[in-house]
Amino acid sequence: MSGSVGKSVPRLDAEPKVRGEAVYGVDFELTGTLYAALVLSPVPSGRIIGIDTSAAAAQAGVRAVVTAEDAPDLRSGLALDDEPLFASDTVHYEGEPIAAVVADSLKAARRAVSDVIVNIEESPPVASLEAALTEGAPLVHENWETFAPVPGLPEWPRQGNVVGEMTADPGGVDEAFAGADHIVEDVFVADRQYQAYLEPKSATAIYEEDRYTIHVSHQYPWNVRSRTARALGVNPSRIRVIGHHMGGGFGARLDVGLEPYAALLARLVRAPVKLVFDRSEDLLTCNSRENAIIRIRSGVMNDGRIVAREFLCDMDCGAYATDTVFLISIPIFLAGSVYEVPSTRVVARAVYTNTTPTGAFRGVSGTYLNFALERHTDNLANTIAMDRREFRIRNLMDDGHRMLNGQILTDAGIMRTAFAEVEAVAPWADMGKGPNRGVGMAATLWLTNPAPGQVTLKLDVDGTLGVITGASEIGTGAVAMGVRQIAADELGIDPRDVIVTMPDTDVQGHDGGAQGSRTTHIVGRAVREAGTGLREQVVRAGARLLGELPDDVEIGDGHVSVKGEWNRRVTLAEVATQALYDVGPLVASGSYATPTPKYDPDTAVGLLFPTFPTPTYHVHIAEVEVDPDTGLVTVLRYVVVQEVGKAITPEGVIGQIQGGVAQGIGYALYEGLQIGEDGRYRQRTLEAYRVPIALDVPRVEAVLLEHPDEEGPHGAKGAAEPPIVPVAAAIGNAIADATGGAINRIPITPEDVLDALAENRED
Amino acid sequence: MSAEFSMTVNGRTVTVDVAADETLLHVLRDELLLTGAKEGCDEGECGACTVLVDGKPVDSCIYPAPAAAGRTVSTIEGLVGSDGSLTPIQRAFVDGFAVQCGFCTPGFVMTLTALIEENSKPTERDIREALSGNLCRCTGYSTIIDAVLTATEERS
Ligand code: FES
Ligand code: FES
Numbered sequence: 001m002s003g004s005v006g007k008s009v010p011r012l013d014a015e016p017k018v019r020g021e022a023v024y025g026v027d028f029e030l031t032g033t034l035y036a037a038l039v040l041s042p043v044p045s046g047r048i049i050g051i052d053t054s055a056a057a058a059q060a061g062v063r064a065v066v067t068a069e070d071a072p073d074l075r076s077g078l079a080l081d082d083e084p085l086f087a088s089d090t091v092h093y094e095g096e097p098i099a100a101v102v103a104d105s106l107k108a109a110r111r112a113v114s115d116v117i118v119n120i121e122e123s124p125p126v127a128s129l130e131a132a133l134t135e136g137a138p139l140v141h142e143n144w145e146t147f148a149p150v151p152g153l154p155e156w157p158r159q160g161n162v163v164g165e166m167t168a169d170p171g172g173v174d175e176a177f178a179g180a181d182h183i184v185e186d187v188f189v190a191d192r193q194y195q196a197y198l199e200p201k202s203a204t205a206i207y208e209e210d211r212y213t214i215h216v217s218h219q220y221p222w223n224v225r226s227r228t229a230r231a232l233g234v235n236p237s238r239i240r241v242i243g244h245h246m247g248g249g250f251g252a253r254l255d256v257g258l259e260p261y262a263a264l265l266a267r268l269v270r271a272p273v274k275l276v277f278d279r280s281e282d283l284l285t286c287n288s289r290e291n292a293i294i295r296i297r298s299g300v301m302n303d304g305r306i307v308a309r310e311f312l313c314d315m316d317c318g319a320y321a322t323d324t325v326f327l328i329s330i331p332i333f334l335a336g337s338v339y340e341v342p343s344t345r346v347v348a349r350a351v352y353t354n355t356t357p358t359g360a361f362r363g364v365s366g367t368y369l370n371f372a373l374e375r376h377t378d379n380l381a382n383t384i385a386m387d388r389r390e391f392r393i394r395n396l397m398d399d400g401h402r403m404l405n406g407q408i409l410t411d412a413g414i415m416r417t418a419f420a421e422v423e424a425v426a427p428w429a430d431m432g433k434g435p436n437r438g439v440g441m442a443a444t445l446w447l448t449n450p451a452p453g454q455v456t457l458k459l460d461v462d463g464t465l466g467v468i469t470g471a472s473e474i475g476t477g478a479v480a481m482g483v484r485q486i487a488a489d490e491l492g493i494d495p496r497d498v499i500v501t502m503p504d505t506d507v508q509g510h511d512g513g514a515q516g517s518r519t520t521h522i523v524g525r526a527v528r529e530a531g532t533g534l535r536e537q538v539v540r541a542g543a544r545l546l547g548e549l550p551d552d553v554e555i556g557d558g559h560v561s562v563k564g565e566w567n568r569r570v571t572l573a574e575v576a577t578q579a580l581y582d583v584g585p586l587v588a589s590g591s592y593a594t595p596t597p598k599y600d601p602d603t604a605v606g607l608l609f610p611t612f613p614t615p616t617y618h619v620h621i622a623e624v625e626v627d628p629d630t631g632l633v634t635v636l637r638y639v640v641v642q643e644v645g646k647a648i649t650p651e652g653v654i655g656q657i658q659g660g661v662a663q664g665i666g667y668a669l670y671e672g673l674q675i676g677e678d679g680r681y682r683q684r685t686l687e688a689y690r691v692p693i694a695l696d697v698p699r700v701e702a703v704l705l706e707h708p709d710e711e712g713p714h715g716a717k718g719a720a721e722p723p724i725v726p727v728a729a730a731i732g733n734a735i736a737d738a739t740g741g742a743i744n745r746i747p748i749t750p751e752d753v754l755d756a757l758a759e760n761r762e763d
Numbered sequence: 764m765s766a767e768f769s770m771t772v773n774g775r776t777v778t779v780d781v782a783a784d785e786t787l788l789h790v791l792r793d794e795l796l797l798t799g800a801k802e803g804c805d806e807g808e809c810g811a812c813t814v815l816v817d818g819k820p821v822d823s824c825i826y827p828a829p830a831a832a833g834r835t836v837s838t839i840e841g842l843v844g845s846d847g848s849l850t851p852i853q854r855a856f857v858d859g860f861a862v863q864c865g866f867c868t869p870g871f872v873m874t875l876t877a878l879i880e881e882n883s884k885p886t887e888r889d890i891r892e893a894l895s896g897n898l899c900r901c902t903g904y905s906t907i908i909d910a911v912l913t914a915t916e917e918r919s
Pocket of ligand 2: 198247248475835836861862863866867868898899900901902
């Protein structure tokens with residue numbers, strides 16, 4: 001093998017998956033398992049008058065009915081400790097857990113759920129951002145002041161229904177507006193988006209020897225450990241989390257879900273307990289991408305310069321704060337970047353409503369922020385009658401660009417290369433021509449999540465390499481391909497001779513989870529750190545076996561050989577076997593965390609996520625056709641140019657681009673998860689919530705722009721998350737171009753398209 | 764009300780005794796421990812539970828188990844040869860990066876196995892239409908479609 005990095009090596013977990021042998025979290029069973037189901041609040045807001053569990057408890061096969069009385073009296077959360085396990089006095093959203101039933105079978109548990117009688121005095125829900133922010137609006141949590149930030153996090157501005165506010169105002173923005181030739185103002189609205197991973201959420205727990213073991217398919221087992229520990233009021237080391245194959249996640253499996261419930265129930269009934277959501281429960285309770293309202297106003301000069309901007313964004317976190325108080329930091333990285341805007345003010349708020357708590361979904365908040373920014377960019381160009389592409393290039397950032405948090409992007413000029421690459425593949429002048437056709441472009445930067453990782457490498461006596469890591473394989477191939485290939489190259493062996501563990505928090509060092517494209521970059525780098533240590537040991541042991549000095553031997557092709565004498569060599573198996581009784585097993589570890597980029601903390605207040613580490617650069621272009629009779633949109637062509645640092649497995653990266661764009665097309669055109677005035681979701685099944693099918697998605701063309709990163713393994717940066725970010729914007733701009741009307745909502749429905757066409761006819 | 768009946772599953776005759784309203788998916792997964800067919804929705808929308816009944820793909824989550832009495836059921840576990848070899852479709856999925864999380868994969872493989880039984884040279888359009896009942900949230904479908912085109916090219 002002359003190195004597998006940079007080659008498309010088929011992933012080893014594909015075989016068990018195509019055979020149907022792979023055991024996912026939902027397939028996993030322990031002997032003697034009991035099954036549980038949750039009683040979920042049927043109403044979005046109200047006071048619990050009473051819970052009668054007697055009828056349910058009397059059902060055949062029922063082992064226990066559990067309520068808040070049986071759970072620790074604690075609130076916890078990702079950022080703010082505001083969420084109890086079970087609602088006790090009040091319910092705050094439809095779907096909030098009120099009780100749990102444990103029974104001999106899943107059927108019996110689900111049947112008994114309907115026998116738990118919950119008496120709730122309903123109150124009118126705070127069902128929308130507008131309602132929550134109205135003067136004198138009812139408070140979603142009257143006791144909001146008693147909620148404390150999680151230990152270690154400083155307080156931030158919050159007040160009533162506004163659970164977080166981030167403000168960045170450098171001063172002088174109003175003066176800059178006063179000097180502008182034109183001021184353009186837009187309002188954009190985005191619905192929620194459900195992750196709709198194919199494997200519904202589940203958890204299986206067992207309580208033994210005063211410890212909880214939880215079997216999961218989860219993106220972030222270490223977070224399950226710490227969040228479950230805090231929900232139950234025990235030390236994290238009392239919790240062990242073991243990962244299994246995972247049927248997608250896209251962010252929805254980053255926070256805890258069913259795990260603390262399964263753990264609590266397992267202790268109460270002293271038996272293994274499995275909790276599984278059916279699809280409608282999963283959809284109802286899932287921390288979907290938040291709905292949001294964005295108001296954006298910019299001052300532009302006749303020569304095409306943008307001179308001033310105000311960017312206001314309200315994000316709906318639902319009934320609990322979850323991670324949204326972090327997400328309100330993201331606008332500061334996007335509102336003044338990609339295009340230079342010298343004077344920008346940003347205010348973003350996370351807002352409580354009586355709806356399901358929202359949370360992470362691939363491209364967190366970036367999807368609608370980019371939609372707003374890039375739709376607005378088109379409007380700015382059109383206002384001064386400048387070509388939309390030319391306007392973008394005119395304002396594009398360059399090397400040394402300063403973001404609004406004061407962070408400097410030394411290599412931002414790569415964006416110009418990305419625009420040029422798009423032009424080479426899909427010339428602007430040729431796209432979107434013909435009746436009812438349009439073209440749209442969108443560009444963005446995105447981060448690589450910096451959370452730490454750790455790897456132990458061990459060379460086995462048969463020459464295989466064990467990679468012991470807590471990294472989770474979410475489906476992207478970051479572990480199955482990226483980490484494995486990087487590890488193989490450390491010893492010059494075939495990736496098929498590399499064995500990677502599944503996550504187990506008792507066994508491996510902390511891992512920051514399958515999030516923000518971090519795994520290949522961070523865990524891959526930890527592999528390289530460990531590899532340095534292991535290679536040193538292998539060289540020493542090999543030299544001893546060959547009767548040479550360490551400096552005179554080298555590792556390659558699965559052997560240690562004498563430099564310049566390739567036929568004097570020993571296999572890695574021989575080296576490991578001999579070393580075992582000479583010096584002990586050959587094992588080395590490596591850890592890595594991204595250094596925090598320099599930034600200026602005085603640029604903003606309430607900035608809980610202060611930097612945008614290891615940024616990557618992206619340009620997308622879409623060509624669409626709209627049907628003037630039905631309003632249906634066909635995506636004719638979609639091209640992505642993505643800066644990736646280094647593609648460890650090019651086909652793997654392309655697969656992430658194709659999948660991310662498909663999710664983005666769903667977001668742009670079909671997938672609205674809407675809240676009615678009654679505070680309930682309108683879409684409640686996979687039939688009503690429309691995910692793109694094979695007929696909806698074109699062949700996405702991808703160009704990988706390699707531009708190695710100093711810190712990344714072989715130069716790799718994050719790649720899997722960002723392809724979803726600019727899609728709604730590129731498609732929205734193309735539809736606006738095709739129709740000549742305003743496109744200001746996500747999803748863009750056929751009615752919106754027909755309205756846009758009608759608006760154009762009136763003008 | 765329970766129902767006792769026999770069916771042929773992956774070439775073996777099995778007799779089961781289950782509730783009359785039980786679905787084929789639950790019988791396969793919970794009684795016969797064939798967990799290759801997945802439950803993605805239990806409402807006939809996602810196709811993760813697709814198996815073949817008398818060669819035709821069905822959503823086993825909404826297929827009443829007793830309706831399979833006397834019929835031939837094939838699941839993903841029954842596709843591989845006795846030597847463990849993969850079918851051309853399975854092989855093309857592996858080699859063509861058509862598997863990401865893989866939770867949808869058994870359903871796709873079963874639907875496509877039935878498709879190429881009927882139509883050994885499907886066009887891209889045929890494939891996309893045949894797949895209209897199978898959701899994949901990870902891949903964006905292109906690699907899956909290419910895998911079928913590769914497998915059918917190599918077959919003929
Ligand atoms: S589980 Fe049968 S179609 Fe989804
Ligand atoms: S590979 Fe994950 S749903 Fe298809």
